[in-house]
Amino acid sequence: MELRYLRYFVAVAEELHFSRAAERLGISQPPLSQQIQALERELGTRLLTRTNRRVELTEAGLVFLDEARDILARTERATRLVSRLGRGEAGQLRIGFTTSVPLSPTLPRTLMRYRQRYPDVELRMHELNSQRQVAPLLEGDLDIGIMRPATLPEGLDAFTLIREPLMAVVNEQGPLGGSALPLTLEALAIHPFVYFSPAAGTGLLDQFNTLFAKRGLTPRLVQEVGGPNTIISLVAAGMGVSVLPASFQHIRIDNVRYRPLSDADAVSEVWLTHARHHLTPQARSFIDLVQRPGDP
Numbered sequence: 001m002e003l004r005y006l007r008y009f010v011a012v013a014e015e016l017h018f019s020r021a022a023e024r025l026g027i028s029q030p031p032l033s034q035q036i037q038a039l040e041r042e043l044g045t046r047l048l049t050r051t052n053r054r055v056e057l058t059e060a061g062l063v064f065l066d067e068a069r070d071i072l073a074r075t076e077r078a079t080r081l082v083s084r085l086g087r088g089e090a091g092q093l094r095i096g097f098t099t100s101v102p103l104s105p106t107l108p109r110t111l112m113r114y115r116q117r118y119p120d121v122e123l124r125m126h127e128l129n130s131q132r133q134v135a136p137l138l139e140g141d142l143d144i145g146i147m148r149p150a151t152l153p154e155g156l157d158a159f160t161l162i163r164e165p166l167m168a169v170v171n172e173q174g175p176l177g178g179s180a181l182p183l184t185l186e187a188l189a190i191h192p193f194v195y196f197s198p199a200a201g202t203g204l205l206d207q208f209n210t211l212f213a214k215r216g217l218t219p220r221l222v223q224e225v226g227g228p229n230t231i232i233s234l235v236a237a238g239m240g241v242s243v244l245p246a247s248f249q250h251i252r253i254d255n256v257r258y259r260p261l262s263d264a265d266a267v268s269e270v271w272l273t274h275a276r277h278h279l280t281p282q283a284r285s286f287i288d289l290v291q292r293p294g295d296p
Contacts, residue, residue, distance in 0.1 A: 001039075001042060003071075003072070003075060004035070005035060005038070005039045005042075006068040006071060006072055007025070007072065008021075008025065008032055008035045008036060008039070009036060009039055009047065009064070009065070009068055010065065010068050010069060010072065011024050011025050012032070012036060012048065012055065013047075013048070013057055013061060013065045013068075016054070016055045016056065016057075017055060018032060018033060018050075018055065036048065043060075043064070045058075045060045046058050046060065046061070047060055047061035047064055048061055084120070085281065086281055087281060087285075088118065088121070088280070088281035088282045088283075088284055088285035088286075089118055089120060089121070089285075090118075090120040090121060091121055091122070091280075091281070091282050092121065092122045092123075092124060092282065093114075093121050093122070093123055093124065093143055093144065093280075093282040093283060093286060094124040094126065094141070094142050094143045094144070095123065095124070095125050095126065095142070095143065095144045095145075095146065095286075096126045096127075096128045096132075096133040096136060096137070096142045096144070096145045096146065096147070097125065097126070097127060097128070097145075097146040097147075098127075098128070098129055098130055098133075098146065098147055098148055098202065098270075099127060099129070099227060099228060100148075100204075100228060100244075100245060100247060100248065100270075101146050101162075101270055103247040103248060103250045103251070104162050104164065104245075104247040104270070106161065106162045106270075107146060107161075107162075110286075110289065110290055111123065113289060114285075114286055114289055117285075117289065118282075118285060121282050121285075126142065129147075129200060129201035129202050130145075130147035130148045130149075130150045130201060130202055130203045131150065131201035131202075132201055133145040133147050133273065134150070134152070134153065134156065137156055137273060137274065137275055138153065138155055138156065138275065140275065140278055143274065143279075143280050143282060143283040143286075144272060144273070144274055144283050144286060144287075145271075145272070145273035145274065146161065146270060146271070146272060146273075147203065147270070147271055147273055148202055148203030148204050148207070148268070148269070148270060148271070149203045149206070149207065149269050149271055150203040150206070150271075152273065154276075155275060155276050155277065156273055156274070156275060156276060157273070157274060157275075157276045158271040158272065158273040158274075159271065159272055160269050160270070160271060160272075161269075161270045161271060161272040161290065162269065162270035163267060163268075163269050163270075164245050164246045164247055164267070164268055164269075164270075165245075165246050165260065165261065165266060165267055165268070166211075166243050166244065166245055166246070166261055166266040166267060166268050167243070167244060167245070167246050167248070167249065167258045167259060167260055167261060168183045168188050168241060168242075168243060168258070168259040168260075168261055169231070169232060169235050169241060169242040169243065169244050169248070169256060169257075169258055170235065170241050170256070170257050170258075170259060171235055171236065171238050171241070171255060171256065171257070172255050172256065172257045173238070173255060174191075174238060174241075175191075176188075176191070176241065176257075176259065177257050179259070180257070180259060181259070181260075182259065182260045182261060182262040183259050183260070183261055183262065184261070184262050184263060185211060185212060185215060185217065185243075185261060185263050185266065186215060186217065188219075188241055188243070188261075189212060189215075189217040189218075189219050191240060191241045192220050192221075192222040192239070192240035192241070193219040193220060193221050193222065193240050193241060193242060194221075194222065194223045194224075194225065194231050194234045194235055194239050194240040194241070194242050195208060195219075195221055195223075195224060195225075195231065195242055195243075196208075196224065196225065196226070196231070197224035197225060197226060198224075199226065200225070200226045200227070204244070204245070204268065207268060208243060211243075211263070211265065211266060214265075222239060222240050223239055223240065228244060228248055228251065229251060231244065232244075232248070232251055232253050232256055233253060235256055236253045236254060236255040236256045243261070243266075245268040246258075272287065272290060274287070
């Protein structure tokens with residue numbers, strides 16, 4: 001049964017007048033009468049009684065009117081929903097993010113703007129280190145990944161979302177804690193270090209090794225840990241020094257000082273990563289918002 005039959009019948013049933021119904025539908029009366037007759041033949045029952053002076057609904061017509069209205073309303077709702085899903089205005093967006101990213105104002109601010117613009121999209125946030133985001137992105141279990149730089153496999157693309165300086169993390173009571181002036185990596189390298197273990201799965205470890213290797217330096221790691229809070233706490237305990245992105249300054253622990261680094265390449269990035277050939281409308285809307293930060 002064609003939906004137009006239902007629309008034609010509802011118009012006649014509500015107007016109880018073929019001429020007015022035809023005018024409402026924007027068609028002439030004879031084709032409308034023919035379509036109603038065709039509908040009745042298809043159903044095998046009369047829906048309307050007609051005389052020269054009036055049109056009335058039969059008992060079957062009254063029942064069919066309720067059902068026809070419901071079908072048309074549900075069809076309209078489904079059409080609107082599918083259209084909104086296709087435009088990324090509804091549905092779900094699954095985002096993976098590393099522990100450190102919420103410390104920067106960029107992601108919270110972007111999420112707020114996205115929620116304001118697309119209030120009917122359900123945001124699902126998953127805290128995962130950089131390495132653990134790769135497989136879900138490839139397999140379609142994540143739409144967007146927010147991670148530190150890492151070696152990405154074929155099938156994933158990335159661009160820089162955040163760029164921030166690295167800072168030395170030192171003990172206030174130690175030999176480097178008496179000044180807030182910039183330090184060089186060479187000056188820092190003579191001290192024992194606390195840093196991420198390879199099992200932490202963070203791209204910061206690769207950057208740490210690369211920065212010091214470029215200078216022919218091999219920092220002495222006295223403690224390898226899994227998270228930034230532990231690093232900062234061990235620095236506070238006098239176990240050693242460390243290097244972390246500037247956003248970690250928001251983690252305030254007694255006896256810890258953050259000092260800038262004078263090395264121009266002592267900069268950390270956060271990437272927005274996504275599958276190259278499987279970008280959902282919701283993910284595309286999020287990326288468009290990120291890439292046009294000045295838009296209202």
